[in-house]
Amino acid sequence: MDELTLRQQEILGFLQVFSQERGFWPSIREIRDHFGFNSTNAVVGHLRALENKGYITRIAGQARTYRITYETSEESPKESLEVIDMPVYGNIAAGYPDGIEQGDAIDRIQVDINTAGIRRSRRSFALKVRGESMIDAGIHDGDMVIIEPALPNDGDIVAALIDGATTLKRFIKPNSAPPYLKAENVNYPDLHPVSELVIQGIARSIVRKL
Amino acid sequence: MDELTLRQQEILGFLQVFSQERGFWPSIREIRDHFGFNSTNAVVGHLRALENKGYITRIAGQARTYRITYETSEESPKESLEVIDMPVYGNIAAGYPDGIEQGDAIDRIQVDINTAGIRRSRRSFALKVRGESMIDAGIHDGDMVIIEPALPNDGDIVAALIDGATTLKRFIKPNSAPPYLKAENVNYPDLHPVSELVIQGIARSIVRKL
DNA sequence: ATATGCAGTGGTTATATGTTCAGTGTCAAG
DNA sequence: CTTGACACTGAACATATAACCACTGCATAT
Known part of the structure; x- marks a missing residue:
């Protein structure tokens, strides 16, 4: 499993927290807003990286259809x-x-x-x-x-x-x-x-x- | 809690099973296809009924953003x-x-x-x-x-x-x-x-x- | 018979959402 | 100095998706 950059870890963490608390997955624009980006493409790049490295799976062209394939160390954090x-x-x-x-x-x-x-x-x-x-x-x-x-x-x-x-x-x-x-x-x-x-x-x- | 019709129970059950197995919620079209409907409006009616009766919550205009507020017949085993x-x-x-x-x-x-x-x-x-x-x-x-x-x-x-x-x-x-x-x-x-x-x-x- | 609720067809519309293309700036390695 | 990976801007574009309207058929109850 490839290493994640800091930013990518943040994105993945947000995916997990969001889906845990809200019950569904965030849209690309919701991710963008949360991190304060001005372009959705910033998010797209990170999601693509996460997918290439095998941490998540997505369905091309469909809305909010993620799947986390690898859980990061989120067991008992503190x-x-x-x-x-x-x-x-x-x-x-x-x-x-x-x-x-x-x-x-x-x-x-x-x-x-x-x-x-x-x-x-x-x-x-x-x-x-x-x-x-x-x-x-x-x-x-x-x-x-x-x-x-x-x-x-x-x-x-x-x-x-x-x-x-x-x-x-x-x-x-x-x-x-x-x-x-x-x-x-x-x-x-x-x-x-x-x-x-x-x-x-x-x-x-x-x-x-x- | 209002009673559900047979069809509504089927829809709710499909929502639960789908989200459990796939990890995200089905779109209205996917529900339509699963039940063999020819119109998305058939699904819309049922979702509206489920929401009115308090079994699910949705976010208007957003894709795949359900939330099941009341779990049917599902009980934690032991x-x-x-x-x-x-x-x-x-x-x-x-x-x-x-x-x-x-x-x-x-x-x-x-x-x-x-x-x-x-x-x-x-x-x-x-x-x-x-x-x-x-x-x-x-x-x-x-x-x-x-x-x-x-x-x-x-x-x-x-x-x-x-x-x-x-x-x-x-x-x-x-x-x-x-x-x-x-x-x-x-x-x-x-x-x-x-x-x-x-x-x-x-x-x-x-x-x-x- | 008339109404009412349920279940569904068929087509249209608005928008939420993912995707792509062409760039900028930074920073570290070769 | 050049190269390339990383992080991001900005502006389109395509379509997935929910929402809406008008209408049909079928029960059941008033």
């Missing part, structure tokens, strides 16, 4: 677009992290780390929210919350283990007092831990199916 | 864990589908179709919510909403074009009155369209970064 797979738990029975069994997951979810707001190679997971205790923070019953195991700061929404069950609460850490958990719902009381506070992770993002 | 990549728009200036420029995407998001609650049709996109007009539906400023182009039913949350900008509203379709848009915020009035209601798609899921 590391920020890395997709990871996480289990979704309905509840976490025993104390994280040791107590989680694989079979406990009620579902799996796949999101890129940028969207989920998490780091790679941490043992993140998702939690299905039950109850309305965080409704004032915009977290509703049935939402999936993506949790990243980390030490919480004041104000973070965390997944915490209380009475053998996991709930979502806001983590409050006063300057000169032990931290406690606060529900974002006026009808729910604050939770001051009697012995120890087990934080399973920080909520990084929310996914809700409508 | 690969429900398929991850697709969608652009994220901050706003869609002019009328979708024509007005989208390549550079308008402010980000990209990758989620598996099962989590996002969408079909594999690849025309879905995400919208960054601005404002508090849907706050009572739990949709906040800054949320990303995954939109799937489709015809809305009563009660769906839709992305709609109003005054040249895209907003998220609930679609209300009374039995014997024209449909209108309702903001899920007591401080916002209902929106009754003066001329035409341009629905860009149905909100399928929400992703919020905390």
Whole structure:
């Protein structure tokens, strides 16, 4: 496969993006306009080059009838677009992290780390929210919350283990007092831990199916 | 969604098969030849019917620029864990589908179709919510909403074009009155369209970064 | 019987679109 | 200095393609 010039790579990239987003192929004039050319012939030359080098196929004389025969390195261009797979738990029975069994997951979810707001190679997971205790923070019953195991700061929404069950609460850490958990719902009381506070992770993002 | 006649189903099926196998859309003449018609006008009538019933979208006067808005009888077999990549728009200036420029995407998001609650049709996109007009539906400023182009039913949350900008509203379709848009915020009035209601798609899921 | 929607013929028109021809300017290799 | 590949301008030209109008035939419903 012959090498492409910079310009030719740009043209090919535009073809791919355009067809992916719009669902059909651009006309020569649309390509011309996108690159700011003044002549359609500039485009024609590049398309001919792409065709000669075997990257695309066209049907002579017909409109918008391309076919990309060779995909350029468009798989996972940036590391920020890395997709990871996480289990979704309905509840976490025993104390994280040791107590989680694989079979406990009620579902799996796949999101890129940028969207989920998490780091790679941490043992993140998702939690299905039950109850309305965080409704004032915009977290509703049935939402999936993506949790990243980390030490919480004041104000973070965390997944915490209380009475053998996991709930979502806001983590409050006063300057000169032990931290406690606060529900974002006026009808729910604050939770001051009697012995120890087990934080399973920080909520990084929310996914809700409508 | 209106019912299709037998002939219209055949036409729609041909569109899908053709575009899948060839990689681009058939011209009206190619459709005519495939069905053995003697007049292109036979095809035009069917395409118009399909468009009126909301199954496809076309761009007037342009060649081979279809877009299937509603997938018939096609169901993803088992690969429900398929991850697709969608652009994220901050706003869609002019009328979708024509007005989208390549550079308008402010980000990209990758989620598996099962989590996002969408079909594999690849025309879905995400919208960054601005404002508090849907706050009572739990949709906040800054949320990303995954939109799937489709015809809305009563009660769906839709992305709609109003005054040249895209907003998220609930679609209300009374039995014997024209449909209108309702903001899920007591401080916002209902929106009754003066001329035409341009629905860009149905909100399928929400992703919020905390 | 009269209307209405669906399916189609036949021919015309406007334009969207691909194609070709004759050039210009740049830059690197021989 | 010349050659050639590359990137592009500018102006035609041919046709692929969608759109339009008038009309026919056939059901089914009012």
